[in-house]
Each structure stands twice: as C-alpha cells, then as structure tokens.
Amino acid sequence: MxxxxxxxxxxxxxxxxxxxxxxxxxxxxxxxxxxxxxxxxxxxxxxxxxxxxxxxxxxxxxxxxxxxxxxxxxxxxxxxxxxxxxxxxxxxxxxxxxxxxxxxxxxxxxxxxxxxxxxxKTMAGISRPAIACLWPTAKGESVVLDVGASIGATAQHLVDMAVMGAAMARIVFDIERPTVGLLNIGVEEIKGVEEVKEAAAALREAEHAGLAYKGFVEGDDIGRGTVDVVVTEGFSGNIALKTAEGTAKQVADYLRGAINRSWMAKLGYLLARGAFHALREKLDPRKSNGGVFLGLNGVVIKSHGGTDAEGFASAVDIGYDMVRYRLLSRIEAGMNDRPQVGASAAADAVSDELQVSS
Amino acid sequence: MxxxxxxxxxxxxxxxxxxxxxxxxxxxxxxxxxxxxxxxxxxxxxxxxxxxxxxxxxxxxxxxxxxxxxxxxxxxxxxxxxxxxxxxxxxxxxxxxxxxxxxxxxxxxxxxxxxxxxxxKTMAGISRPAIACLWPTAKGESVVLDVGASIGATAQHLVDMAVMGAAMARIVFDIERPTVGLLNIGVEEIKGVEEVKEAAAALREAEHAGLAYKGFVEGDDIGRGTVDVVVTEGFSGNIALKTAEGTAKQVADYLRGAINRSWMAKLGYLLARGAFHALREKLDPRKSNGGVFLGLNGVVIKSHGGTDAEGFASAVDIGYDMVRYRLLSRIEAGMNDRPQVGASAAADAVSDELQVSS
Structure with a gap:
C-alpha cells in the first residue's frame, strides 16, 4: 500500500x-x-x-x-x-x-x-462474495452480512462469512475478537436449517482466534446489538435490512402524523425538538451508508444510489478505513485457520415423530 | 357450524x-x-x-x-x-x-x-401448513405468511400460501380480491430464487378469482402496505417479523432516551402526549396478536406467549372471525382452481456471463 x-x-x-x-x-x-x-x-x-x-x-x-x-x-x-x-x-x-x-x-x-x-475474482478459498453493512443498534453498530450478494449459503459459506465479517468488525469497532451470531429462527427442530446448524457446530468447536462465536440470534437481536457481527445468507439478510429500514420510516411517519393533528402536540414538538433532532441523527441512514463487498481480491464499496454528498462521503470513509487498516490481509489471515465444517450431529436432531405429517 | x-x-x-x-x-x-x-x-x-x-x-x-x-x-x-x-x-x-x-x-x-x-393433518392438496400474521402498515394491516411454520418453500407451496393468505385477507379486510405480492430481493438474476420466479409466473398466468397478483415486493414494502398479502417462506418471514418488532422497539427506545435528556424535551412530551399515545396505540403489538395456522383441517390460533389479557382477547377475536366467516371453506374453494406451477422460462434467465465467476 x-x-x-x-x-x-x-x-x-x-x-x-x-x-x-x-x-x-x-x-x-x-x-x-x-x-x-x-x-x-x-x-x-x-x-x-x-x-x-x-x-x-x-x-x-x-x-x-x-x-x-x-x-x-x-x-x-x-x-x-x-x-x-x-x-x-x-x-x-x-x-x-x-x-x-x-x-x-x-x-x-x-x-x-x-x-x-x-x-x-474471489479470494483463494472463498467460494462466494458477500455484502456487509453497518446496522445501527441500541448499543452502537453491528456488521450484518450477507445483505444481498447471493441467495442461500452452505455451512462453509456461512463460516467464511463469519470470518470475513469479524475481520471487518475488528477494523470498524477496534476490538480484537468481535462477537459473532448466526441469524436463525426460534422454532427448533424445523427441517431445513441444517446449514446453519452445521456452521454453528464448526464455529463453536473451532474457537477461532479472530472471533468469539455466541450462538444463534433472532431478528430482534440485530437492533438490540446482541453481537458485533450477524451472519445470514443473502435473501433473508436483504429482507431483514429492507424491513428494518421500512419499519423505522413507518414509525417516524406515524409520529409525524400524530404530532400534526393538534396545535398542542406541535408546541410540544417545538419544545422537544432537540430530542427529535437526536432521534433523526441516530436514524440517519446516511451515517451508516456503505456496503462492503467481502471475499474479493480488492476493496469495493457500494453506496446507496439515492444518497446525498454526506452519505456518499460515509461510503468513502468506510473504503478508506478498510484500506488503511488492511481488510484484505486480515481476511486472509483469518482464512488461514478458518473453521472447517465437518460431519455434525446437529443434522440428526429432527425427531421421527415430527416427520410423520410434515 | x-x-x-x-x-x-x-x-x-x-x-x-x-x-x-x-x-x-x-x-x-x-x-x-x-x-x-x-x-x-x-x-x-x-x-x-x-x-x-x-x-x-x-x-x-x-x-x-x-x-x-x-x-x-x-x-x-x-x-x-x-x-x-x-x-x-x-x-x-x-x-x-x-x-x-x-x-x-x-x-x-x-x-x-x-x-x-x-x-x-394438512388439508387435501396442501403439503405444508403456514403461519400467517397481521402486520400493521402505513395503510392499515396486511397478512404476512409464512412467519415460521417451515423453512424453504417450493414454487407450488408459495402459490398455495398465496391462495390461503388471500382467503384469510378476504375475511379480515372484507375485500373480494385481495392484492398479493411475493417477497423477493431487488437484485435480479441472482441464482437461487427459481422457486419465487416460478411461483410468480404461475400466479400471473392464472388470474385466480380469489386474488390479484401484483408481483414482487421487497422488505420495505411490507410496512408500506403495498399489498394486502405478502408471501414468503418461513425463515425469511420469521426474520422479517422479528426484525420489524425489534426495530419498532429500538426507535421507541431512542425517542424515550432523547426526551429524558432535557427538561424542555420532557415538557414538550407532556404537551404532545396525545400524539405519543396515538403512536403507542398504533404500534401496540397486542392489537395484531394472533398467528393463524393455515392449511390444516381446523382453525388453530397462536397467541404471543408474553401477552396480557387484552392481547389474548385479540387472538380469540381472530379465531372467532376465521370461524364465523368460514376460513376453511374459503381456502378449499380457492384450492379447487389453484394456480399450477409449470415449466417456466424464468429459471433460464440467469446469464452465462454471470456464472463465470459465481
């Protein structure tokens, strides 16, 4: 460099x-x-x-x-x-x-x-790239990936995303072993999450130096900031991201509508406008603008298409940090001893009884 | 009855x-x-x-x-x-x-x-049941399914969910042909959404009497109320639901925190408390409590486990409506001429160039 x-x-x-x-x-x-x-x-x-x-x-x-x-x-x-x-x-x-x-x-x-x-091209050992975003949480921010590079993921791909996301989180949050969670749904023993279960087993057993695996997280854990890095495949990740953006806007719209219905509420709004301003700042999508493409032989940052100069500057900032603090060599180092997905007992856990009528 | x-x-x-x-x-x-x-x-x-x-x-x-x-x-x-x-x-x-x-x-x-x-047991012709919820939107409410009954869905299962969700929406919203959208992500030509594309083709061609198919919707369309019924498989549906709940809570928490930081903001809050009360009413999860199990030979309603009496009453209300307005026979009628998933051209649309390095 x-x-x-x-x-x-x-x-x-x-x-x-x-x-x-x-x-x-x-x-x-x-x-x-x-x-x-x-x-x-x-x-x-x-x-x-x-x-x-x-x-x-x-x-x-x-x-x-x-x-x-x-x-x-x-x-x-x-x-x-x-x-x-x-x-x-x-x-x-x-x-x-x-x-x-x-x-x-x-x-x-x-x-x-x-x-x-x-x-x-993708980096040696990485089968598919991912897009990681910074997600505002109650505690600050988390890295969430994949938010739309590809659909579906093998267990190994989920594990690789954990390693890559942790490498990015080390830079953004300046911590040695970011916590990592695999996005899952609460209902156990449903057929079809074998990949997620196998990835969990591999991450748990590996005790990788670059990340602290914390287990499954659910959709509401993302905004809670339960972990530094949330890993999921790109379809559900993209839907989670868009749903959260939509919900935040929806709540803000409700509030605006409710305030505009009475002069007393408008007066109250004027007095509390510092608080509303703080809320707007916190929810400002421009501040966390910049999707990082992970798993390629090079750093590429995607800015929102509709953002303004301030938002585009945030995307450039992220690119700057990823270069300055050596994202690629951190990912490479992490991949050198990446957790390997092996035969796992988790896949056998679905009960016979459940399969009767499913 | x-x-x-x-x-x-x-x-x-x-x-x-x-x-x-x-x-x-x-x-x-x-x-x-x-x-x-x-x-x-x-x-x-x-x-x-x-x-x-x-x-x-x-x-x-x-x-x-x-x-x-x-x-x-x-x-x-x-x-x-x-x-x-x-x-x-x-x-x-x-x-x-x-x-x-x-x-x-x-x-x-x-x-x-x-x-x-x-x-x-599941109804004749239905391979898997689904859980449908009522989702508060900018326009009122929408039916969203599957929010966690099973993971993954074939094209035919997505089509069946569209028919079942529309039957439920006809009761809840009292409209003849509810609009239906398939949840998808914006990036086209990604491998792996063949099921969603095939379901879309079948729904578009069928022009089913019980629903008006409107095309793909994204995560932020749910809260916008773009369609009456949003159909997706249970993993992404559950994650969308939990993520939206988490985000609404997160925004409310930000606002509370911001208001408590100054006495002027607190005074403003007092004046605007009618507006805040309206917001709380609108976001009250108790009002839309009650997941409807669809596709079974009987009506079963799931209430949130942590709700209060008012919330449980909402779940009973939904069950009452589903019985009174004949959910099961509406689903049966819809399934009699359900759209059939055939060979679709959509699956061939992925370009050769894209596959080079994927």
Missing amino acids: SSTVRIALDVMGGDHGPDVVLPGAEIALTRHPDITYLLFGDAKRINEILARHPRLAATSRVVHTDVVVQMDDKPSQALRRGRRVSSMWKAIDAVHVGEADCAVSAGNTGALMAMAKVNL | SSTVRIALDVMGGDHGPDVVLPGAEIALTRHPDITYLLFGDAKRINEILARHPRLAATSRVVHTDVVVQMDDKPSQALRRGRRVSSMWKAIDAVHVGEADCAVSAGNTGALMAMAKVNL
Missing part, C-alpha cells in the same frame, strides 16, 4: 452522479487528507464541477469514460454494455491493476457485484 | 397461563356474546378464577388436564410428554373431534404446530 489511500470513484453511479459523488468526495477528503482520487466518468462534467472544488481537483486525476451503467440495468446487460468501457468497470479495474486501493460506486448493486466478481 | 362459535382454549399456555387466558377470554366474550368456551387445564385453578368471572363461567365448560407443555419444550418433547394428555393437545383435539370450531393457545409455537399437524 502506498502512503496515500488511492480511491477510484465511479463518478457516474447513483441517482445524482457527479453532483453528489464529487461533493461527497470532497467531504471525505477534509476528514482524510491522505486520500487521492481517480475519477472515472464524463470528463467535461467532472471538470466543470472540479473547477468549483480546487482542493478536490488538486488531489484527483480524471479519466474520461463514455458509457454509464444505468440504475435499472440487469447485471448481464451491464456487463454486456459496460465491460471495459464504463465508469463502473474502470473504477473496479483500477483496483485490479493496482492503480487504486479501493473502488466506491453508488451505481446499481447487481451490476457492481457482477463486475467486481468478473474483474477481481 | 353451530350458531355459537365454540372456542377451545389451552388455558395453561403462555407465560402467565390462566391469569391471562381467562380474563382475555372474558374480554373477547363481551365483543362476541355468541362465543362458548371449552377450557382445558388445571380445573382447580380455572374454577378459582371463574368464580370471579360469572359471565365467563356461564358460557364455559372446564375439562381438567394434568400435563402442561412448557414454553421451552422442543416439539418432539412436547409430543412425547403431552400427546393426548396436555391442555394444548386437548384443545386441538376438541377441534378434531368436532366439539370446538377453533383452538387458541399462547403456548410455544413449535409444539403447537407439531401437535396441530399430527392431530388435524
């Missing part, structure tokens, strides 16, 4: 493209003056904006690209049209060829993951 | 047993005077409480049972110890032998489902 952190940006990605990405990059630069940027996108538009951001301009190199991956492109379309020529591909490729230490894009998730997989 | 609605109660179920179940039954009775109860449990304790509830006593028959299924019994344990002798089994069996129209229990979910399956 060079002494600066070299970040490649897909400037055309996201709902607002350069108008959000470049101001966001500048905000992150004020926090981390050792960043240098490689900016991929429409050079004319980029240079117009850079003219108003001299500090950003001074630390950036612009590389013109003609093709933009659209937010609704399917991954296969994006690869067909955008491979080798789009701003998204070029930002990832800069990591591949060693010109950048990480790539950040607010473009569409499926396309970004497809391109990152094709270009960077 | 008799002119009264005959409800069998597992009086010993739940964290508080008779102390919550019996007062809850009395609340439901004031709303539905045409209920008669069969009360299964410790006759001595039940009769002591009935002595203070003459109206409930007048419409109830007590059947003594010695065995109580514990909240932490595994389903196989519960069946071993409680089959034929426990209050939970007897309540279900009353439905089986035609002495009751539905059974309500606040006992443990896994045991209740296992006993219900063994005793009542």
Whole structure:
C-alpha cells in the first residue's frame, strides 16, 4: 500500500452522479487528507464541477469514460454494455491493476457485484462474495452480512462469512475478537436449517482466534446489538435490512402524523425538538451508508444510489478505513485457520415423530 | 357450524397461563356474546378464577388436564410428554373431534404446530401448513405468511400460501380480491430464487378469482402496505417479523432516551402526549396478536406467549372471525382452481456471463 489511500470513484453511479459523488468526495477528503482520487466518468462534467472544488481537483486525476451503467440495468446487460468501457468497470479495474486501493460506486448493486466478481475474482478459498453493512443498534453498530450478494449459503459459506465479517468488525469497532451470531429462527427442530446448524457446530468447536462465536440470534437481536457481527445468507439478510429500514420510516411517519393533528402536540414538538433532532441523527441512514463487498481480491464499496454528498462521503470513509487498516490481509489471515465444517450431529436432531405429517 | 362459535382454549399456555387466558377470554366474550368456551387445564385453578368471572363461567365448560407443555419444550418433547394428555393437545383435539370450531393457545409455537399437524393433518392438496400474521402498515394491516411454520418453500407451496393468505385477507379486510405480492430481493438474476420466479409466473398466468397478483415486493414494502398479502417462506418471514418488532422497539427506545435528556424535551412530551399515545396505540403489538395456522383441517390460533389479557382477547377475536366467516371453506374453494406451477422460462434467465465467476 502506498502512503496515500488511492480511491477510484465511479463518478457516474447513483441517482445524482457527479453532483453528489464529487461533493461527497470532497467531504471525505477534509476528514482524510491522505486520500487521492481517480475519477472515472464524463470528463467535461467532472471538470466543470472540479473547477468549483480546487482542493478536490488538486488531489484527483480524471479519466474520461463514455458509457454509464444505468440504475435499472440487469447485471448481464451491464456487463454486456459496460465491460471495459464504463465508469463502473474502470473504477473496479483500477483496483485490479493496482492503480487504486479501493473502488466506491453508488451505481446499481447487481451490476457492481457482477463486475467486481468478473474483474477481481474471489479470494483463494472463498467460494462466494458477500455484502456487509453497518446496522445501527441500541448499543452502537453491528456488521450484518450477507445483505444481498447471493441467495442461500452452505455451512462453509456461512463460516467464511463469519470470518470475513469479524475481520471487518475488528477494523470498524477496534476490538480484537468481535462477537459473532448466526441469524436463525426460534422454532427448533424445523427441517431445513441444517446449514446453519452445521456452521454453528464448526464455529463453536473451532474457537477461532479472530472471533468469539455466541450462538444463534433472532431478528430482534440485530437492533438490540446482541453481537458485533450477524451472519445470514443473502435473501433473508436483504429482507431483514429492507424491513428494518421500512419499519423505522413507518414509525417516524406515524409520529409525524400524530404530532400534526393538534396545535398542542406541535408546541410540544417545538419544545422537544432537540430530542427529535437526536432521534433523526441516530436514524440517519446516511451515517451508516456503505456496503462492503467481502471475499474479493480488492476493496469495493457500494453506496446507496439515492444518497446525498454526506452519505456518499460515509461510503468513502468506510473504503478508506478498510484500506488503511488492511481488510484484505486480515481476511486472509483469518482464512488461514478458518473453521472447517465437518460431519455434525446437529443434522440428526429432527425427531421421527415430527416427520410423520410434515 | 353451530350458531355459537365454540372456542377451545389451552388455558395453561403462555407465560402467565390462566391469569391471562381467562380474563382475555372474558374480554373477547363481551365483543362476541355468541362465543362458548371449552377450557382445558388445571380445573382447580380455572374454577378459582371463574368464580370471579360469572359471565365467563356461564358460557364455559372446564375439562381438567394434568400435563402442561412448557414454553421451552422442543416439539418432539412436547409430543412425547403431552400427546393426548396436555391442555394444548386437548384443545386441538376438541377441534378434531368436532366439539370446538377453533383452538387458541399462547403456548410455544413449535409444539403447537407439531401437535396441530399430527392431530388435524394438512388439508387435501396442501403439503405444508403456514403461519400467517397481521402486520400493521402505513395503510392499515396486511397478512404476512409464512412467519415460521417451515423453512424453504417450493414454487407450488408459495402459490398455495398465496391462495390461503388471500382467503384469510378476504375475511379480515372484507375485500373480494385481495392484492398479493411475493417477497423477493431487488437484485435480479441472482441464482437461487427459481422457486419465487416460478411461483410468480404461475400466479400471473392464472388470474385466480380469489386474488390479484401484483408481483414482487421487497422488505420495505411490507410496512408500506403495498399489498394486502405478502408471501414468503418461513425463515425469511420469521426474520422479517422479528426484525420489524425489534426495530419498532429500538426507535421507541431512542425517542424515550432523547426526551429524558432535557427538561424542555420532557415538557414538550407532556404537551404532545396525545400524539405519543396515538403512536403507542398504533404500534401496540397486542392489537395484531394472533398467528393463524393455515392449511390444516381446523382453525388453530397462536397467541404471543408474553401477552396480557387484552392481547389474548385479540387472538380469540381472530379465531372467532376465521370461524364465523368460514376460513376453511374459503381456502378449499380457492384450492379447487389453484394456480399450477409449470415449466417456466424464468429459471433460464440467469446469464452465462454471470456464472463465470459465481
């Protein structure tokens, strides 16, 4: 790694493209003056904006690209049209060829993951990448993965995600052995969670140096902050994430509606507005913006497509930390003695009686 | 069906047993005077409480049972110890032998489902039962299933759940063709959702008289109330439900904490307390208490184990409605021309390029 952190940006990605990405990059630069940027996108538009951001301009190199991956492109379309020529591909490729230490894009998730997989390939021993996010909890934040890279997971894949998620958590929370839980449902002896049970057995037996396995957690444990790292396969992880976002918004909407129904409530709101402001800050999705792609030979960060400059800056911050505190070598180290999934007794625990009518 | 609605109660179920179940039954009775109860449990304790509830006593028959299924019994344990002798089994069996129209229990979910399956069996054509809940939304409520009866689902099982969930929604919302969505994640072309895609194709083509299929919905659509019925397999459904409950609690806790930090905010709270009260009402989990077991030859309702009398009464209310408005014959009618899952083109849509490195 060079002494600066070299970040490649897909400037055309996201709902607002350069108008959000470049101001966001500048905000992150004020926090981390050792960043240098490689900016991929429409050079004319980029240079117009850079003219108003001299500090950003001074630390950036612009590389013109003609093709933009659209937010609704399917991954296969994006690869067909955008491979080798789009701003998204070029930002990832800069990591591949060693010109950048990480790539950040607010473009569409499926396309970004497809391109990152094709270009960077998965790390030795990792069968599938995962997307990890930071989830605000009652205690602070937790790392939750996979929130949508792939559907379904073998026991070994769950174990690998535990190792990767813990490596990320060590950086974000600055703790030596983050606690890890496997997301599960409370009803025992249901058929079909063999993978989760086998992963649990492997993690429990291994006593891996890089993580402290705490057992199963349920959906309501995520927001409680019961563990530092919550591991699940991508379908349920994505649904949990979207459901939580939707519920937080729903509660806020109820509250707003209730307050607007009477003048006394409005007056009360004015007096308590410090508290409401604190609530808004705490729930601000921009602060935890930035999905980290784990398991690839390179650091790639996905920003929300609809975020603003402040939110994009958070995604750049995460990329910066992942590079500065050596995410990849931490994952590699963790994988060297990763827990192995073996034959487990847990799979036999389903009773004969239950199978009678199921 | 008799002119009264005959409800069998597992009086010993739940964290508080008779102390919550019996007062809850009395609340439901004031709303539905045409209920008669069969009360299964410790006759001595039940009769002591009935002595203070003459109206409930007048419409109830007590059947003594010695065995109580514990909240932490595994389903196989519960069946071993409680089959034929426990209050939970007897309540279900009353439905089986035609002495009751539905059974309500606040006992443990896994045991209740296992006993219900063994005793009542699944309806003709239905391979697996599902648990449906009422989910508070921005627009009112939606039916969400499966929230934990089984893990994984074939395309046909998802289609059957759509038919069953719509039958329940017709009763609860009093609409002819409830809208139905399949829970999915936004990223397209990921391997592994073939079942969901095939179910979607079958539902779209069938144009079933009992439901209006609206396509895929994501996690944040549930709370938005995008559709009347949300269908998913039980693992992701349970995680979505628990995650939403956890998030609502988390936001309420933040708000309480923020308000308690300053006297001005506390004063504001006092003025706005009507609004906060409305919020609490809206989020009150007791109001939507009552998971409906769908796909069995009988109506069984699961109440939250930790609820109070008001919450248990809601579960009885749901059972009452399901009997009064003929849930079972509606499901049967819907299943007569249920959409058939055939060979679908959707499964072929994954591109070759994507498979290169996945």
